[in-house]
Amino acid sequence: MIAITHLSKAYGRHRVLDGLDLVARPGEVTLLVGANGSGKTTTLRQLSGLSAPDAGSIQIAGIDLATARLAALTRLSFLAQSPRFHPRLTTREILDFYARLRGLAPERVDEAEARWGLGDVRSRTTGCLSGGTRQRLALAIQSLPAAPVLVLDEPGLSLDPDWRRFLHGELHSAARRGVTVLVATHLLGEWEGQADRCLVLEEGRVARELPPSRLREAFPFALPSAVRPRAV
Numbered sequence: 001m002i003a004i005t006h007l008s009k010a011y012g013r014h015r016v017l018d019g020l021d022l023v024a025r026p027g028e029v030t031l032l033v034g035a036n037g038s039g040k041t042t043t044l045r046q047l048s049g050l051s052a053p054d055a056g057s058i059q060i061a062g063i064d065l066a067t068a069r070l071a072a073l074t075r076l077s078f079l080a081q082s083p084r085f086h087p088r089l090t091t092r093e094i095l096d097f098y099a100r101l102r103g104l105a106p107e108r109v110d111e112a113e114a115r116w117g118l119g120d121v122r123s124r125t126t127g128c129l130s131g132g133t134r135q136r137l138a139l140a141i142q143s144l145p146a147a148p149v150l151v152l153d154e155p156g157l158s159l160d161p162d163w164r165r166f167l168h169g170e171l172h173s174a175a176r177r178g179v180t181v182l183v184a185t186h187l188l189g190e191w192e193g194q195a196d197r198c199l200v201l202e203e204g205r206v207a208r209e210l211p212p213s214r215l216r217e218a219f220p221f222a223l224p225s226a227v228r229p230r231a232v
Contacts (some may be wrong), residue, residue: 001026001178002047002149007056008204009042016042018204020056024182024197026148029175031191031212032184034201040184041081043201044153047182048078061148063181077147081154083138087127090119091137094126095144102145109144115170116140117163131158139167149180156190168194188215 001023009017016039024030034040045051047058049069058065061075083096095109095118113119116136121129126137135158142150150171156164169183175196184193191212198212 001059001061001149003059004043004047005057007043007046007058007062008054009039009046009051010054016204017046017053017056017182020201020205022199022206024180026178026180027175028196029171029181029183029194031187031195031198031215032182032201033188033191033198033215036186038201039204040186040201044078044151044184045108047151048076048080050167061154075147076149076151076196077142077145079138079150079152079155082157083134083141085126085134085137088125090123091129091201092122094137096142098141099144104144115143120141132160132163135159136163139170143170148178150174150182152181152183154187155183155186156187162204164190192216202204 002022004020004022007017007020007141008015012219020043022032022043032040032043042051047060047065049072055069055167058072060072063072063075065072081159089097092109092113096106099109113122116139118133118137118140121133122169126134129137135155139155142152155167159167171183175181183191183195192215193213195212198210198215199206200208200210
């Protein structure tokens, strides 16, 4: 479970999160949607421990992030938007590195490599990978620890339609096992009907919750001409 209470974060005079309250429950895929600049990425950076809030609290799987940081973060697996890897390391070397960080057996690497279709590029340096293959590598890394909480920022970027469908299936399968899944996105067409809940972020707060089956009808910012260019 993810429980965020009264979270605030400002960069200089610009307040990005303003008393944010958010709950994502085990067994559900929860979408966090909003226009560019609404605070989605900042929220996920707070959750993953990459940035500290100015006020408020975060609990991950019942553990307070501020008072038991390591214990909380070991229960979370985070996928950042547009992840980057050392361009001279191979796909397998990257997977092995992250597995060692988590203290995982080599069998976990073999499973993740196969699941995300990376066997044919295991010896290829990441600097030579396509954008979609690089994204699958990032998703394979996220799957390594089988964490009880998954947090993903625009996970479908660069994936072709078949791999997007596979991603949706993997996240729903994880939710059925009791995992908490939180996905931040502004690509509403991609995620319409693919989640259990949809939380709308506006001006640094969850403004409302809507059924996730008709997202494009609900939000004018889903149209390319209406998306604001600024992102935080």
